[in-house]
Amino acid sequence: MQTADPSASANTLIEQKLRRFVEHLTGGTVTSMQRLPRWRPAWNLDVEKGAETIPLHIRGDRGGDVSPFPELRREADILRLLGEQGIPVPRIYGFCEDPQAIVMQRVAGVRDVSMAASDEERRSVARQYVKAMAAMHQLPLEPFAKQGIRLPRGADDITLAGLEAYYPLYARNKTQPQPLAEFAAGWLRRNVPRHRTKAAFVQYDSGQFLFENGKVNSLYDFEFAMIGDPLADLASARMRDNYEPLGERFSELYRYYQEVTGEPADPAVVRYHTVLFATVSTLQFSATVATPQPGDPHDTYIEFDIALRRVVVHALAEAMGIAIETPALDIVTHGPNAALLAMLADAVEQLEVHGEFQQSKRRAVSKIVEYLGRADAMALRLQRLDQQEVETLLGRRFDDNGQIDAALEAFVKQAGPEYDEPLLRLFMAQIERRVRVFGSTAIGASASHINLPPIEPR
Incomplete structure (x- = not known):
């Protein structure tokens, strides 16, 4: 006898609840409902109401404790405020409490700029996106503050808004030492650009937009939006350009942003925020890899973890003026369990x-x-090399490999800025070796293609 899949039954129940909610909300009939093959729950729906067909999108709760702002309603409220102030975002139809989900307009268009009809259209789309982002940065902050969005004040508070939002999540879920994350967080706190004292509403995970027929129809994904330094959006868009190209050279979009806003954008601050965004993203997912939870999208989280750690190292090297070095490494492709793994595959x-x-x-x-x-x-080989380098830096021997990260994290927390370069070179060697080993896998491909685009024309 075949046993029913409990997860399939649970998904069916969830979809039944969402269907009923949408029909009650719109007064129409759901004629199609498609679960999207994404790592977080999402659906596209068509609703018939009289002679009209309403295209909708449902954004579900991602689950797990991986967000500094876990209240999904917060994002719905932000989208509503942005739409009211003329920013192109999806229209919000309603919010479902059980299961928690945002019911919104399904905006026509794609994100992939390679689908533009021409290079001219692609460049136009990129500029439209930058113009919409700049308009968002000019919005008054009072409506967002009244909605409960934290309003930072002063250079430290504004600049570090992202770090201070994500760090409690990281600290709450931390189960293992994280020396690289602690090093980056310490560097950020010691190097705040003190002249950045003007806050703006920022998407934070920026560079996400939909276009069709040469027109940007919507910005989307405001899960991590906050009030902070507007240059944080340029930095996160710059990072996204690695795997989702913006449509134009970043240096040109950086110039255009300044033209639209009429304000200078210090390239050193963009480099700083590149470090910051990569760091908070690493903090966000560190526990999901160290202590995976049932139901997590494990492959996605491993991919995020190795790629983001490499961006942290590359961004720090850029900000500190240190060249990236790739250490020599003899690669072995088959381990002692190769036959069993072939069977499993x-x-x-x-x-x-x-x-x-x-x-x-x-x-x-x-x-x-x-x-x-x-x-x-290769894991044991990587561990041995890591141990040798940490022992050289700290001037002590370790009998147990499990002690190394704890000792290194403790050192990082008390080390002065004179150790910034030696520590960065240590972390650089560690992550570059891992990319040598895993970069040709499907999970490691993102990390292998990290290449921060120039901020200014060369």
């Missing part, structure tokens, strides 16, 4: 799954198995 491929969503789940497992194969071959 084959067993996963033999699983019969139906529908795009379940197929995406199987692909996720296959990616983890591939990653595990590289770890089986």
